[in-house]
Each structure stands twice: as C-alpha cells, then as structure tokens.
Amino acid sequence: MLLEIRGLGKRFGGLDAVKNVDLDVQEGQITAVIGPNGAGKSTLFNLIHGFYRPTAGTVSFNGRDITQSSPHSSVNGGIARTFQTTHLFDDSTLLENVLAGRIVRSKSNVFDAIFHTPRHRRESALNHDKALEALEFCGVAEFRHDLASNVPQEVQKRTAVAMALATEPELMLLDEPAGGIPEEETTDFGNLIRSLPSRGVSVLLVEHKMSMIMDLADTILVLDHGQKLAIGSPAEIQSNPDVIRAYLGSTKDEEN
C-alpha cells in the first residue's frame, strides 16, 4: 500500500475537524475525497503532508511511519501537494515557479554555487530540463515566461500541478485543483489528472465537480463532519443512500 491512514484525527479546540479516518491509497490509482464544505478534506491533506500534527492515529507512506514528519520531509519522501487556493509565486514566471519545485531535489550548496562546480552546472541544466518537461506535460510550456499573476486561472492551476510534479512525487495531493476553472475546460483538466498515474504518480484528490470525480476516481472516500461516511467505487458511492441523503443530493441543488 502506498499510503495507509489509520484512525486519524485532528481536534481544533472543541471541534473534531477530522475524526477516526481510515484510508488506503493504492499505487497507480486516483483516490478521491468528497464531502460538503467544512467536512475536513483540506485538514486531512494537511495532516498527511505534515502541516498539522494529528491528535490521533497514524499515517504511513510506503510502509514508513510519517505521522510526525514535517512537510519538508514529506516532499522529500515523495508526497507533493497543491493548495485549495492556487498558491504560486505571483511575481515570478511560470518557469521560475516550477523551478522552485526542484529545490527539494537539488543537492548543490552555497559552495557549489560560489565555485560553479560541475555538480552545480549539471544540476542547473537538469533542473531546467525537468521543469520544462513538467510545464510541457501540464500543457502550459508556452506561458513559461509569463508572470504567474498574469496568466488565466486555468493556466495557474496547471502550473501548480507542474510545480508539484517537479518535486518528483510518488503521490500527489490535489486540493480542488479544478476550482475556478470554467466548466468547458474541466474535461481537459481531468485528462491531465488522469494521465498522472501513467507517470508513476498516484493521486489523492479533493474536488467539488462531481462529474469529474465520478469520471476520474478509482475509489472515493466520503467525509462528513470529519468522519468517514462511506468509501467505495464511484458506482457504489452514487447508489449509497447515506451519501445521497447527506451530500450528493444537496450538492446538485447547490450547483444550480
């Protein structure tokens, strides 16, 4: 199992944002987490990635316990993430943004930079190639010299994925990656996510666009008030009465 979550919990004051959640993420799969706003989806991601420390439970990645590890070592170990609100270096170009994703894979230090060592040169060239490749893979290479604040939202979202890709992850946590993308472009964006496992990147995905989830996910976890409401294949989830009552039905109303 790539990622194993057992009894995970996080309390904020008196509120259980996440409570007793179990989840397995299998290699090569797209696993989705859905649930109404405030269900604890983003908190779950923050717990996995080490932004928050769990108040209960364990997380293990590739068989290694990472419950207490920092975001730095999570990324280093192969877990990348994107934020719910697109978070880019606004005053930098897209290429610079994605190059920042290479930091975690760079070994050259200040002295390599000062003495311009072969290692430094080799790494700079490699970083550039990898960053460009990630931009191309995400379909935004043509914008690479534009500032992040100057490109359309969809391009920003894709760049966030490219930046995460540049860290060479085995697992990518995508928090509402298609949020704010016009409806007609979500299919294209879904295809990008679908192509990630073929690169060896498994996906854990939070998304509100239900058609996209049903289309992409191998397994869906439904959260409600921080707790697991159901887990299963898209077909199972769609026909689960609890889910329909608590979530799916109401979302359809909300969206119109």
Place this chain on the structure above:
Amino acid sequence: MSALKNPRIIGTLAVLLIIALTPVAFGDENYIMRVITVGLCSAIAVYGMNIILGFTGQLSLAQGGFFGIGAYTVGLLTTDFDWSFWQAFLVGVVGTSAIGYLSGLIALRTKDEYFAIFTMAIGFIIYLTISRWEAVTHAHSGVNNVKFPEAGDIVDFSNPTVMFYLVFIILLICVYITYAIRRSSVGRTLLTIRTSEDLADAIGVNVGLSKQLAFAASAFFGGIGGGLYASVVGFIGPDAATVDKTFEFLMFILVGGMGTVAGPLVGTMIVTFLFELFQDFQAYRFIVLGPIIIALVIFAPRGIVGYLGGFIDKRARNRRIGSAHKDGTAQSHSTAEANGTATPDDSVRADNTADSDGSTRPGTAERRETAADTITTEDEEK
C-alpha cells in the same frame, strides 16, 4: 560571453569599476579615502543584511551588533592581546558567525515583527555589553591604535589607498558570493521563503534550517565589515555597535534595493555621500534625508537598483511579447486577457468555499509593474 549582454551585470560591473578608480581621483586626500573605505566596510555588512532581509525576507535588526562584535574582536585582540590583525580578524569573523548562528536558534522561533523586535533586542544587548563592560571593552574610552593588517614588506596597509584596495577586494568577494547565491538554487530557496513560507514548506523547502543559515551568513558578513572597519579607522567606540548603526544599514539597503546584487553597494555609497554632504548639519541631516528616503520608499519601493532592474525586465518581456506576435502565437493575447479579469466561475467558487480560503485573487493589474525582483536564477536563462 552571454553574461556581458546582461544589462544587470554590466551595470554592476560599471559601479564596481567606478569605485575601483576612486583612488585615482582622491588618492592624495586621506580623509576622502577613509570615508570611502569606511563606506565599503558598511557595504559589506549591508550585504549580510541583504541575505537575511533582501533574500529571505526576515527583518533582522541585529546587524549593527554583529558589526560591533567584529570590530571589537579585532580591536581588543590586536591591542590588549597584541595578536596580529589576521588572527584577530579570523577569530572575529568566525566568532560573529557563531554568535549569529546561536542567537538565530532562538530569534527564528519568532516571526515577522516579533523577529524584528527580538533581533533588535539582540543588537541592543550587544551594544550594552560593549558600552558597559568596562574591564574588557574599556566602555566609552574605546579602543585605540587598532593594528593595520600585516603584510611583511609586500605592501603597507597604513597607506589609505592600499587599505582601500584590501577592503575593496573583500567587498568584491562579497558581491560575487551574493551574485552566486542569487543565481543558484540556494538563492531560489531563500526567495521562496521570502515570498511565502507556506508555499516554500509545501514544495519541500527546509524553511527553519534555511533561515538559520541565512541569519548566520548575515552575521558572517557583519563580522567581516566590522573587523575591517576597526582596522581602517584605528579607533573604535561603542557607537560602532549601536542600534543606530543597524538603522543606517537598513537605510542603505532600502535606498539601494533589497534582494539585488548591486543594491547594498549603491545604496551605501550614495547615502554615505549624502551624509558627508550634510555633515555640517549633523543632527539635522535626517530632516533632509528623511523626506528623500520616504519619497524613495513610496516611488521606488525596491530601491534604485530594484527600480532599474524592473525597467530592464519590462523591456525584456515586451520584446518577448513582441516576438510572439511576429510568430503568430496566441500567447500575448491570452496574457492580456488574463490581466485582472476574473473568470465567470470565480464568483461561484468564492460562494461555495466561503468557509475557507477560496477567495478570489487580488487585482493583478498593478502587480505587473512591481514584478522585477523575481526568483530569477541562471537555470532559466539558458
């Protein structure tokens, strides 16, 4: 050499050349040479501030204190203990870096304005120690006859021009180190922290360690500047370590441009020159300089060098967009379209995620103008 086509590098080299030639113009005027050399010592310390403040975005107000530690180590060891300058200098620089590292361990547990206040307190403690610990530092009597560097019979460092060139060469090394850091993934690491600690965290930057090393590096440069300063002026008092000194450095870097390679030097030399110009008014000089600096912060918040750099970037971008037009690609079109216009879906999303951070992006139109000081490094310039 493609580097020589880069207007930034040409500009920096031109500034260095002008300074390198000052002895040709003022070689006989000891006073002027000394003012310039002291300016260069300050500039070295300002390069330290550039790493922690300019690159990493942490407002450290301990720099005057670190400068003072460097100066007093060299001062006391070469007089009361009769060490050679070079030995004292080495110990001073290593010692200042170590003190910087250790105080960073505590200071960096705080953030933003708390970090600024905390580091100012560190600077103030250093000043108090120097100005009160009479038995060791001689307090307000100061330290006299600090040694010049020894060089056998090769050169005579008591000659102001020779001393100038020593400091200048060390400054060159500092400028080069800044340049190398700026263009490497080390510099990119620091700049990501400056832009957003959360995002830096998310892409795997070891934020704590990076800040720690940046802070120690700033102390390192402070120690070098202070150590040289003690030898250049020959007499030091507690005013070498005051919090005023820190704010002087801060002014230099603001005027020159934070996070740039040439900014600390340009800012230091220009403000030093202005100080000299208004020195008859001593106490009142800030009445004139204050408004100049306020105007600068308002109209060129990234300092002189940052302002010019922004100009260069804008031209480069326009040229690129121009050529994209020629190629018939849609790039410039979509860029313009994106500028400041929210997609219709945006408002919908904002409603849906009212509980969380799903706000719409702030206006992007004015951002475009302020986007010079980016995470530019050599990788993307290929």
